[in-house]
Amino acid sequence: MDKILIVDDDLNILRVLQMRLEAEGYATTSISDVQKAIEVTREEEFDLALVDLKLARKDGIELMGILHDIRPEMPVIILTAFGTIESTVNAMQKGAYSYITKPFDHRQLLLQIKNGIERTSLSKEVKRLKNIVGERYEFKNIICKSGKMKEVLEQVAMAAETDSNVCIHGESGTGKELIVKALHLASMRKDGPFLAINCAAIPENLLESELFGFKKGAFTGAMSSKKGLFAQANGGSMLLDEITETPLPMQAKLLRVLQEREFYPLGSESSVKADVRIIAASNKDLAKEVEKGLFRSDLFYRLHVIPIHLPPLRERKEDIPLLVNHFLKRFCAEMKKDIKEFTPSAMHGLLSRDWPGNVRELENTVEYAVAMTTQDTIGEDMILQTPKNREEGIKPLKEAKNDFEKKYLSNILSISEGNISKAANLAGKYRADLYDLLKKHDINSTDFKKQS
Ligand SMILES: Nc1ncnc2c1ncn2[C@@H]1O[C@H](COP(=O)(O)OP(=O)(O)OP(=O)(O)O)[C@@H](O)[C@H]1O
Ligand SMILES: [Mg+2]
Incomplete structure (x- = not known):
């Protein structure tokens, strides 16, 4: 039975959540006191925690930080009142698994809980297996999470x-x-x-x-x-x-x-x-x-x-960001460079490729980018494709046009920092048409917004 910790100082909400979740077969521990929540987390392992954003004695995000220090793997869903967008964004950046707005949509809540628990059990399982594989030898160098x-x-x-x-x-x-x-x-x-x-x-x-x-x-x-x-x-x-x-x-x-x-x-x-x-x-x-x-x-x-x-790597793209950061660290150490990260649009570019040469090709691409970059972040211009031989790089015209379109869209979005009107202007297109194009290529304009 999966165990859920619920922390809220509103006793009504505690009761309702407890009833609903237990009816779905979860074991719950409801707590209204912050200090107690911390103690219980130390003593017991929960599969997930629901934490209210505005607790009387502590900020919910602060409490989440403390809980994560004790149990880094435990996903935390933040419960918020309607209209606190800024704090929910903040919660996500500080490591919340997700948030849900009061009054709760029952189905949404259950879905998020289910997904959150699935994700941790997956990452726990990967960790456990890595431990078995590398019991006596540290096998840190197999990077994966898929x-x-x-x-x-x-x-x-x-x-x-x-x-x-x-x-x-x-x-x-x-x-x-x-x-x-x-x-x-x-x-x-x-x-x-x-x-x-x-x-x-x-x-x-x-x-x-x-x-x-x-x-x-x-x-x-x-x-x-x-x-x-x-x-x-x-x-x-x-x-x-x-x-x-x-x-x-x-x-x-x-x-x-x-x-x-x-x-x-x-x-x-x-x-x-x-x-x-x-x-x-x-x-x-x-x-x-x-x-x-x-x-x-x-x-x-x-x-x-x-x-x-x-x-192949294209069937497990969720491993790409981890691998990229792993290689980035390694090549920075080797080349004595201090590069922080790939820009979001560069990462997006890496994620959108098919990688016929798989992890080795990705590794080479990162090495090249680290070697060539003089800034402290790696931009899209540093991850140009280097086909092994010219013929291999040639695609049918239709595919090439499609690729160009996709790259072009990423480019204008990164110039406009995710602003659709501006990007549409640059492309000489109506906003609605641009939306259609983005949809066709599965591009998300918010990925290009500047992170604050
Ligand atoms: N999961 C991973 N984590 C970290 N590095 C990886 C991972 N998978 C592959 N690599 C790196 O990618 C490169 C290619 O891996 P490897 O030589 O094992 O591939 P291969 O399947 O044997 O390739 P080939 O068929 O060409 O012989 C190596 O530098 C390896 O360290
Ligand atoms: Mg080999």
């Missing part, structure tokens, strides 16, 4: 408990290697070595000797024996990146290692034990490669014991 990444962390935590082979799939730059390292460090093999090899980067004729090593004299030029990667990774984990690029004959040999847990170095008669956990990564859909006959189905089943899918 539900989709929560699922990924859940799978990583689960996979870390076992010693089964794992197959991780995700577009380029989504963080596969980062996740795999976290998995290794969270697993019982954490004290063993972690090796990553890119199957696409090693020429076909060298792959075997790289993986299995060779004996002196195994081939011309083999002047001395060499340990292969499997032997080096003994007792640890090995990431086989771009596994789909492994040639079919090599796939057969890999399969044998996975089945028999041993291998033969080139030119050697005796086998070597391979105690290695294999984690395969790919940006292609392995199952499809099997269908096409490019990947052995038996190897697929060996590797695919625990599949993990990393969603």
Whole structure:
């Protein structure tokens, strides 16, 4: 049962709220005294608090600050009287989850409570999973808050408990290697070595000797024996990146290692034990490669014991602001710069892109912006797109026009600081037409208002 703390010095309101919320299945604690509310929050964990804005002995926003010092995760909904817009804005800026105006609209209130509780349980869950994944090693560097990444962390935590082979799939730059390292460090093999090899980067004729090593004299030029990667990774984990690029004959040999847990170095008669956990990564859909006959189905089943899918960044845009600020801090420290933030319109620009290169592309964009900026904030002009090659940057005309329109609208809104009349004037459009255009592109003019 979710627990809600209600703080209001109007006893009637307390009673009404208590009745209504308990009828909906919430457990409530109603308190009219500020000091008591603080004590109770110290002693008990609530899933959400409703706090009146105007309490007799303390300002509700001040009380919220104290409650948040004790329980940073607890969402607070501020109860306000009609017509106190300024203080509600202030409440939101000071960290209120939302506010609701008296007299309450019952459905609105329940909806906000439900959403508030859902959000905390999500962020708590992400935190808990990160703790599991990085129990002994701090895994602060996996930045995320989306539900989709929560699922990924859940799978990583689960996979870390076992010693089964794992197959991780995700577009380029989504963080596969980062996740795999976290998995290794969270697993019982954490004290063993972690090796990553890119199957696409090693020429076909060298792959075997790289993986299995060779004996002196195994081939011309083999002047001395060499340990292969499997032997080096003994007792640890090995990431086989771009596994789909492994040639079919090599796939057969890999399969044998996975089945028999041993291998033969080139030119050697005796086998070597391979105690290695294999984690395969790919940006292609392995199952499809099997269908096409490019990947052995038996190897697929060996590797695919625990599949993990990393969603592309465009499907979890709520992670973007966190990632941007994380990279901003990191590059500022590296380049010894003191840049506070991205301007709202620059952040908006970052949020509106599709990021085909995913987190890596975002990271590069932030690095470039930090390097080029001479001011203490990063504006929109610093986040221009840098397509990897010219052809890749070319879009169909219709799409390009659409993109231009969107950029143009953002530009005029940032010049007019969110003032629609002014922006319409600049564009030579009627206000109503401009509204239509903004709606079409899902642009919110208030995002461009200057923050005070
Ligand atoms: N959630 C995240 N938090 C912080 N940094 C991240 C996150 N995801 C990815 N990165 C960073 O983005 C970059 C790309 O990640 P990584 O190399 O793990 O991707 P990948 O999926 O292995 O890419 P590729 O398919 O090209 O090999 C790295 O610098 C990594 O640290
Ligand atoms: Mg990689």
